[in-house]
Amino acid sequence: MAPHPSPFLDPGTCAANDTLGIIQLRRDHLIPAVLSSTTDSDYAEGKVENTRFGSFPHSTLINQPWGTQILASAVDTGSRGQKGKKRKREKDDEGDATPGQDAEESRRDLAKAVTASSGFAHLIPPTPETWTLSLPHRTQVVYTPDYSYILQRLRVRPGDHIIEAGAGSGSFTHAAVRSVFNGYSREQAAQPPQQIEDGDEARIGITMKTRKRLGHVYSFEFHKPRAEQLKAELEEHGLGALVTVTNRDVYHDGFCVPAGEDGKLAPDADVIFLDLPSPWLALKKLTRSLPSQAVLKAVSSSDPSTPSADTSATTPQLPAADEPFRSPLNPKGAIRICTFSPCIEQVTKTVSAMRSLGWLEIDMVEIMAKRLEVRRERIGLQEEGLRGANPSPASVHEAVQRLRDVEGRAHVFHSLQKEKQEVIMRRAEAKKRGEKVAPLKEELGDGKQKVNFEALPPSKHDRLERAKKDLEKREIFKEGRLVHRTESEIKTHTSYLVFAVLPREWSKEEEEKARKKWS
Secondary structure, three states, X not given: OOOOOOOOOOOOOEOOOOOEEEEEEEOOEEEEEEOOOOOOOOOOOOXXXXXXXXXXXXXXXXXXXXXXXXXXXXXXXXXXXXXXXXXXXXXXXXXXXXXXXXXXXXXXXXXXXXXXXXXXXXXXXXXXXXXXXXXXXXXXXXXXXXXXXXXXXXXXXXXXXXXXXXXXXOXXXXXXXXXXXXXXXXXXXOOOHHHOXXXXXXXXXXXOOOOOOOOEEEEEEOOHHHHHHHXXXXXXXXOHHHEEEEEOXXXXXXXXXXXXXXXXXXXXXXXXXXXXXXXXXXXXXXXXXXOOHHHHXXXXXXXXXXXXXXXXXXXXXOOOOOOOOOXXXXXXXXXXXXXXXXXXXXXXXXXXXXXXXXXXXXXXXEOOOOOEEEEEEOEOHHHOOOOOOEOOOOOHHHHHHHHHHHHHHHHHHHHHXXXXXXXXXXXXXXXXXXXXXXXXXXXXXXXHXXXXXXXXXXXXXXXXXXXXXXXXXXXXXXXXXXXXXXXXXXXXXXXXXXXXXXXXXXXXXXXXXHHHHHO
């Protein structure tokens, strides 16, 4: 099991070995990398992340404070691996090297990274937000604008148990773990008790007793390769003890999992999130008590795509009499659910099934997230050469004046060129007649005596120099118009969110007991 705490929960002050780090090249371009100091790589510098902004060996990233600007390194990408592969073949032929000796030799052979002339990136800690933007997409993911609203609307808090069906790429999984985390049990901690100090117990939340209900995420995925990949990623990220990934068809097999180490039944869920093609079929497995056959038929008949003649074939059968019914829900409180559906037809079927199964406070929401950029817009020819401005004419007067300046300097230039051409032609005719002519330079002169440069319009070089001098006295933060514009693109996709609440079961005995207590 990966060491705790996870960098998603407590990244610390610096990037550590064998933990996840995010290399930020641009605002919207992030690269995740599990940092490693080993030389199990084709490069002499060890593991290297090659990007369009340069190469970044992991040795230059480990033990660096989060937020540090990392300069690119000069890595030979053309002859990579030739010496390393040859050395490995020689060791394999000898057959007398032990794994410990190989590791020691690899550490000695690790080349020191040399800083390149250009290129840099920033090293930032992993969060659910940065992981969502950089994770390898196996399916369509739930982006930050959606899952942040979902977790807030479902009132997720530390200690809750969440059922997630349709894990996909694991974007919502990482966000859910952070929301429910309230510590590790002693059994979940990777270190043995004698290696955990008292200060560390308080820092990472290790609890000695099991009375406190620890948060947990129960994630279900139908596609086996995706489930295995998600489980491997969670182990790498140090979240394996907080998430139970199950490869299962929840439509038929439900959401119950074997009892945990404490003997309590699982998932014992407080919150449910369904990102499934047919969430109404999974709702039949999310009940507090055994539903009747009439209710199951009503739920199946609410599906418009199911012919009435085939209703009995699609209706789930009740479990056998010798099989005790087991609910995956927490019996001590109300259950909150959210379904994630891209089509309104799916919403219609889901709402019909919820009403048949006793869900209340049914509500549908569509997230239309927009990010507004507020800034000052400076327009005018006086902004030429300055950063963050639009050096175009702000009025007709400025445009006409600039044209006059350009034409005025062009007129002087062409007149000098014409005069020079006339002098050259006169010299040629004089040479034909055999007359003696003075040197061309003496006859033309430098031309400055004939041109009054102070009266000429300023050149582009003069304008740029004057703009730089004026910039020292200007208060740019007060100039221009205050404008706001919508961001061109934001990472999200349109879907319909259906929220509902399943109240706690209330018996007559409990009602009478509450009446006596609170009357």
